[in-house]
Amino acid sequence: MRKKLAILGSTGFIGSATLKIARHLNLPVAALAAKSNIDLLEAQAREFKPELVAVYEEGPARALRKRLPEVRVVSGMDGLREAAGFGDFAMLAMSGSLGILPAIAAIEAGKQIGLANKEVMISAGELISNLAKKNGVEIIPVDSEHSALFQCLKGGRKEEVRRLILTASGGPFFHKTKEELERVTLDEALAHPNFRMGPKVTVDCSTLMNKGLEMIEAKWLYGVDPKRVEAVIHPQQRIQSCVEFIDGVVMALVSEPDMLIPIQYAITYPQRMEGVLPPYDFIKNGTLTFFPPDKQKFRCFGLAIDAMLAGKSYPCFLNAANEVLVDRFLKKKISWIEIGEKLEKLISSHDPQNLLTLEAILEVDAKAREIASVV
Secondary structure (H helix, E strand, C coil), X not given: CCCCEEXXXXXXXXXXXXXXXXXXXXXXXXXXXXXXXXXXXXXHHHHHCCCEEEECCHHHHHHHHXXXXXXXXXXXXXXXXXXXXXCCEEEECCCCHHHHHHHHHHHHCCXXXXXXXXXXXXXXXHHHHHHHHHHCCCEEECCHHHHHHHHHHHHCCHHHEEEEEEEECCHHHCXXXXXXXXXXXXXXXXXXXXXXXXHHHHHHHXXXXXXXXXXXXXXXXXXXXXXXXXXXXXXXXXXXXXXXXXXXXXXXXXXXXXXXXXXXXXXXXXXXXXXXXXXXXXXXXXXXXXXXXXXXXCHHHHHHHHHHHHCCCHHHHHHHHHHHHHHHHHCCCCCHHHHHHHHHHHHHCCCCCCCCCHHHHHHHHHHHHHHHXXX
């Protein structure tokens, strides 16, 4: 197996981990892409020698061209789309709706896709699913929970599924009271108990929005009735997620909570290869506990479930508005508790639409961002 990789979002957590797997498996890298971090991107390009490097922001792209005169450096959305079409396997790890157009480009180029950008399916799930089917492209999820569901679903047919059960760590605030949540600081929200991730995803984990978004994503990834998608708090994060079949059998994927596992599985699929982690220790990990998530205390989670069940443009609107509100929190312009409060206000005023075209998706996304920036 010598797949050539195109990694979009190579300077982020998932992208950097993907390059670690590329080193481990000695795989060639055809293209690298990032938003603006050219210092790290330059180091990656010098090590992996890709055919193409894409930088979304034009200013940093110009600077990188001077640093890497021997490499073709492209910019803007056109550059990201071009990078997505390189190689055999496209790792889509750019956060936010910025990843929608590159995802479409990769599908239209017929590439095998590792999807680490959940916003692509949340905002444009129907469009992406139909396009992938039309082009004969299989989308392999990279989130640890969705990788677990993807693998467990191999144990039966879709019509035999009773429930898809996504597990969640509960984040750093699972045991806090509503009163304590009103005093949450930025540093506390960025302290995830199990994973080191980018700031946006880490904050989403603290509000449980990340789990709500994954539940929405499941509808499109697996073509199931959203009423069959559930979530459970599992602080140890050893069961990555599980599938219950109609005969009562539950298939669960058990592993260390390390993103290297689902990333490697996506790259090597449908094969498996020797991993980088030591054998799983059942004795050390002998205690597993489970709790129900609190939709009232974690309002973002409840709103995501409501959006999943309502369908139409609600998930797209919710995703874009949340992205802006989290950014405002990261900039200390609003409090942690206000993310959910303002999101609820915005969702209640949204006029839902049927999203059948890319233009309609981008219009809803833009509108949500506009009003979320001032609410």
